[in-house]
Amino acid sequence: MLTLYDGTTSVCAIKVRLALHEKGVQFQSHNIDLRAGDQFDPDYLKLNPNAVVPTLVNGEAVILESSVILHYLEDTHPVPSLLPADAYARARMRLWMKRVDDIVHPSIGSLTHATAYRPGFLKLDEESRVERLAKIPDENRRTRFTAVYEQGLEAPVVIGAVKAVNTLMRDMESALAETEFLAGPAYSLADCAVTPYAHRLSDLGLLGLWALDCPNLSRWYGAIRERANFAPAITDYLTEADRALFNNVDAETPGQVKEILDTA
Numbered sequence: 001m002l003t004l005y006d007g008t009t010s011v012c013a014i015k016v017r018l019a020l021h022e023k024g025v026q027f028q029s030h031n032i033d034l035r036a037g038d039q040f041d042p043d044y045l046k047l048n049p050n051a052v053v054p055t056l057v058n059g060e061a062v063i064l065e066s067s068v069i070l071h072y073l074e075d076t077h078p079v080p081s082l083l084p085a086d087a088y089a090r091a092r093m094r095l096w097m098k099r100v101d102d103i104v105h106p107s108i109g110s111l112t113h114a115t116a117y118r119p120g121f122l123k124l125d126e127e128s129r130v131e132r133l134a135k136i137p138d139e140n141r142r143t144r145f146t147a148v149y150e151q152g153l154e155a156p157v158v159i160g161a162v163k164a165v166n167t168l169m170r171d172m173e174s175a176l177a178e179t180e181f182l183a184g185p186a187y188s189l190a191d192c193a194v195t196p197y198a199h200r201l202s203d204l205g206l207l208g209l210w211a212l213d214c215p216n217l218s219r220w221y222g223a224i225r226e227r228a229n230f231a232p233a234i235t236d237y238l239t240e241a242d243r244a245l246f247n248n249v250d251a252e253t254p255g256q257v258k259e260i261l262d263t264a
């Protein structure tokens with residue numbers, strides 16, 4: 001049995017859960033409570049020294065990095081396939097996945113931490129805040145988190161994040177005007193990879209900033225939400241506390257992001 005070291009709201013863990021449910025693969029979820037700091041537990045760090053989820057364990061095999069895990073699942077559980085049929089479509093699929101890893105994840109991470117996660121962090125006393133940030137092994141990530149916790153949406157890093165999301169939305173709209181799913185006529189790993197981020201924008205009240213202008217993106221997101229893997233991989237996982245994080249996002253947030261978008 002596969003074990004997924006998981007996080008209820010983790011976008012990267014959701015990518016993997018979407019593929020597991022799409023493929024009908026049984027797995028055991030081991031929740032790592034990211035807000036409680038379980039990712040820094042020495043035993044977990046032995047599995048994943050980056051102090052992040054997801055981690056997939058299959059017997060002796062320990063697989064890190066959500067995109068690598070998606071390819072591993074494709075190799076170990078090839079049916080049903082989540083790879084497009086032809087080589088060019090596979091290349092397009094891999095490009096969406098790379099973009100998610102390189103650009104979309106840090107950008108939407110900055111927006112999430114600047115809004116939904118910031119109030120919880122600010123409730124910690126000064127010593128706990130410093131201690132918490134110091135535990136993050138990756139320096140770039142630590143710098144980004146520090147900036148958005150201190151300055152919220154005013155942090156300079158947010159401008160680049162909003163621009164990157166805008167470009168993503170526009171490129172998705174163009175791709176989805178041509179094909180039903182991101183890399184062609186069939187659902188693929190590209191859709192698994194992008195879905196949690198589109199959904200996160202929706203949870204933050206931001207997807208509506210693009211919805212009117214992007215009918216094909218809206219059609220895709222509607223279809224994605226109706227898919228059988230969506231509820232078991234995403235919404236069924238959320239605790240009351242998780243829901244509260246997103247329900248309590250400041251009502252000013254979409255307006256503030258729109259202003260950044262208009263002036264960037």
Ligand SMILES: N[C@@H](CCC(=O)N[C@@H](CS)C(=O)NCC(=O)O)C(=O)O
Nearest residue numbers: 010011012051052053054065066067
């Ligand atoms: N590149 C990694 C990124 C993993 C990552 O950033 N995971 C987040 C949740 S989506 C995490 O565990 N964050 C820990 C923290 O916030 O301290 C992957 O794709 O697996």
